[in-house]
Amino acid sequence: MRNYTTMAPLLVLLPLLGACTEARRPRPARALPQSAQSFVAPYGAGFGYGCNLGYYGPGWTDEQLAAAARAAGSNTIRVTLPEQFLTQWGFGARQATFAYYHDSLGMRDLVCFVGEPAPEHRDPVVYPGCQEPSRLFANLYEPIWQADGRINPANYYAGYMHRLVQRYGSTVRIWEVVNEPDFVTDRSNEQWLDRAPEPAETPNTRAPIYRYIRMLRITWEVVKKYQPQAYVTPGGLGYPEYLDALLRYTDNPRDGAATAEYPATGGAFFDVLDYHVYPSYYLRQRNWRQAGRFAYRRHSDAAAAQVVAHKNAMQAVLQKYGYDGETYPRKHFVVSETNISRRPAEWRYSSDEMQRNFGMKALILAQKNGIRQLHFFQLGEKADAPSPGTTVGGPTEFDLMGLYQNLPRAVPGSSRLTPLGQGVRTTATLLRGLAYDAARTAALHLPAAVEGAVFSQGPRVVYVLWARTTTDQSEAVTATYALPATTGLRQVREYAWNYSAGTGSRPVVRAAQRLVLSGTPAFFTAATPADALVLRLGQAEDPTAKSLLVPAP
Structure with a gap:
């Protein structure tokens, strides 16, 4: 938060400031053959x-x-597995809980943010401008892997991520590296477009951004080796200026410059932007x-x-640096707090x-x-x-x-x-179970006063419509809209916002060519033969729909 x-x-x-990201486009850094610069797995869920x-x-x-x-x-839910907690209570302490999320509740594709090193694994350095030590891990620049291909325990963060993936990888789909690394208080971040964020400007890391990019790189390597179907993301960014810096600098601890040892910028090491x-x-x-x-x-x-x-x-920032589906693959998006x-x-x-x-x-x-x-x-x-x-x-x-x-x-x-x-x-x-249907939505030809979308799966189709609010401090607005004849609908069931909340709200049958919308979204599905029978018997909850009734198909 x-x-x-x-x-x-x-x-x-x-x-x-977001518009500033349309400035000159830098030359792409050398793409790594096995990174998010070469492949981002489709999101099938x-x-x-x-x-x-x-x-x-x-x-x-x-x-x-x-x-x-x-x-x-x-x-789905967003969860966390801090090293400090797991060191105290055991790395398996949350396995039964996560299994409950997945197996008993059917929660899928969990987002899990990681970080908070145990005291003995925390970087003790107080970086320039800071009053307290770094909040990141020590030994980030120890080799990630040993010669035999196993994880190097001297790299504390790599060891931590390895243990997480082994125990929780079957339930976590998106690994989020540090919650809000770009959190700021009263400092302007406009200058991040021209220089790296300073450690004192990012109190959730209190470390150079290059070290945060190093954590992204370690996360990427560990997760993709043991859980290749999972995704890696920065931890809930708030500002395009910080993303711009992630895509400019590498994990080179000296100055973030690209070298043979540090060839790629931060964009190579995440495939989701959270x-x-x-x-x-x-x-x-x-x-x-x-x-x-x-x-x-x-x-x-x-x-x-x-x-x-x-x-x-x-x-816009991602496209500026080539993550446009042409130079590099596009990244997926999630919102983990709003x-x-x-x-x-x-x-x-x-x-x-x-x-x-x-x-x-x-x-x-x-x-x-x-x-x-x-x-x-x-x-x-x-x-x-x-x-x-x-x-x-x-x-x-x-x-x-x-x-x-x-x-x-x-x-x-x-x-x-x-x-x-x-x-x-x-x-x-x-x-x-439904997916956004872009073609059906476009076919609605929604006027400027109306917003909405169509969702479908096979024969099941749901329309969501509302009148756009435009007045400051007011949700009061109305608009009249007719579903196009191409939908084939003459009557629809309308479901109110509180339909499934146990409040007794029931769907109402309405004429598809005379929908009166408010600023609150309403849901519409095709009326059924049973609805037609109710109207014939004079029991319609919407009197305007009765005179417009035609036999249901």
């Missing part, structure tokens, strides 16, 4: 509806939290014509669009409706834009939500992000979904 409370001025400029479990006190075990996540619609985005901090732009004034876009469509905007900014609060904080407006709509729209737009997984921060809230409209403090803003209401106060089996959780569960339930 990023702390953005001191970064508003910088964050306002980030969309502009379905979309990952995920979340970060979090910690809510001793009343909740990780197994119970994961079961709650599954009940809320998640089919990023974090908290959209509330991006929903205003400075009005340069009026000093101290801002233009605000605090509504769910702008928030969901920011998830995609972050991806596009990262993609959310907005459901109450206002400082200038960042929100509400139950805005958070709920954002979550549903983010899941749809992620799939529409080729993002493979999206994980919400976090499973549950850590405080009671005050009355609507109440402004909360910065820390409480993050406490009010979750699929469940106040989990520290709840007990397993009694937890209640938030509006966000209800919307996420409905989205995951209705779209489970």
Whole structure:
């Protein structure tokens, strides 16, 4: 989780800084024959509806939290396996739990972030500008492999990754190297486009970026040898400027320059780009014509669009350095942390409706834009939500992000979904097993006032549609839309946002040529012969659909 409370001025400029990545394109470094510069495995799994479990006190075990996540619609989760913890409790301490995730709950393609060395394996060097030692591993530049092909135990990080892959490799699909290595507090990172980040500027590593790239290289070599179907990613990047530096420098400990011993830049050692985005901090732009004034876009469509905007900014950097499917293979994308609060904080407006709509729209737009997984921060809230409209403090803003209401106060089996959780569960339930259908979506010819997508698998087709929100601090909007005749539909079933959340909401039969949409996504499927019978008997829940009924095919 990023702390953005001191970064508003910088964050306002980030969309502009992303455009800087279109600057002169550097000459590609020499491609390694066995690296992400030569091959990135296709991502064959379905979309990952995920979340970060979090910690809510001793009343909740990780197994119970994961079961709650599954009940809320998640089919994957983001987890961690710190060396410090495993050294104390044993490297096999989490195997039964991970097996429960995989075998009992059916969780697949887990994202696992690694790091946090045991004290005896931590780099003791205090790098220039830092007040404390590095947070990375010592002995990173010991050989990774021994002459006989086995892992070199003198390379502490390589040994740690080897033990993880051996014990947990069957359940983890994406290995994430250090959580948020580009985390910053109040320092500008604009200069990273021209120089390497300084150790003091990255408090989650407190080390030169070359050493972080070394960790990517070690992870890549170990994971690909023992678990070639898995992926490697930097740990939840927030800023395209840091990605730019990863793609400029090698793991050369001196200065990151390419040499025979260090031939490739960081892009050779990851095949997934994992990023974090908290959209509330991006929903205003400075009005340069009026000093101290801002233009605000605090509504769910702008928030969901920011998830995609972050991806596009990262993609621009990757293309700048040749990761475009031509010079080098393209990389996959996942979002391992995102959310907005459901109450206002400082200038960042929100509400139950805005958070709920954002979550549903983010899941749809992620799939529409080729993002493979999206994980919400976090499973549950850590405080009671005050009355609507109440402004909360910065820390409480993050406490009010979750699929469940106040989990520290709840007990397993009694937890209640938030509006966000209800919307996420409905989205995951209705779209489970389906894939984004670009051709059918294009055939909708959606007008500017309407957003949505089509998902399908064989004969099963689901339409998701909503009216775009455009007014600051408002989710109130309507639009009328007719499904094209090419869909062959005259009546459809409409499923509301809370359909699968145990609230008693039932699907309603409507005329396909007269859909009245709101700012909340609605789901539509073909009406059935049984629906036609209900309408004939005069029992339609939607009176406008009755007069438009034709016999179901």
